[in-house]
Amino acid sequence: MGYDYWRKQNPAKPLFPDIEWAKPEQRAQRGRLGIVGGNKLGFAGIAEAYQTALSTGAGEVRVVLPDALKRSIPPAMTDVIFAPSNPSGSLARGAINELRALSSWSTGLLLAGDAGRNSETAIVYSDLLSTYDGPLVVTRDAVDLVRNDAEAIATRPRTVLVLSFAQLQKLFRELYYPKILTFNVPLMQLVEALHKFTITYPLTIATLHRDTLIIAHGGEVVTTDWRDPMRIWRGKTAARAAAYLLWTPSQPLEAVATSVAAHNP
Structure with a gap:
């Protein structure tokens, strides 16, 4: 059976x-x-995302970090804003002003993870996303922090989720999407599920299933052989995708697919 998508x-x-x-x-x-x-x-993933975005070609890169990290930042990270942190060392609710200033300055946002599983930080992210409507990439544990806003995320245009298969399963459940994904699902069935899912919702999905990276948007699906999952889990893949989206925000499928092909070992 052929799949033209x-x-x-x-x-x-x-x-x-x-x-x-x-x-x-x-x-x-x-x-x-x-x-x-x-x-x-x-914050190792944040430091790596910062360097990756610059080396990929982003014009400027600016980072907001909790002020609990003030003494830990490497000299190579030259454009950093420190925002209030809570006792857990994650972003506190008082960080919303710095985050809104960042979103006003930027032409694209990357929620890059290393965020900690903190309910207060989840509220801050929710507040940020309630007002920010530009290109957005979410990956690693940041995906878990925005899960309570699954419906808003899924229906938000110009959103890219670079997520694990387990996170994709949870997203389907949160949305009550009528398809149960199992870890042994054949690639063909997963491709078909993401084809239908991204017809229903305007977001872009990038996920790894075994040795295949799957990217889906608007019912179109691109798969690429992928042998280095750590590039995803450390955040480099999402950072490259975010950089490419800066100059092609209206073509998320093409931008993300090209970003992963250019440097896929």
């Missing part, structure tokens, strides 16, 4: 080469990426 991408040959050519030559024209995350026990 399913395309397979060779890691060494992007399906959408025009996306790479669309990158503006001047850095000043490549957009401004705001990154949010970190807690007092960890």
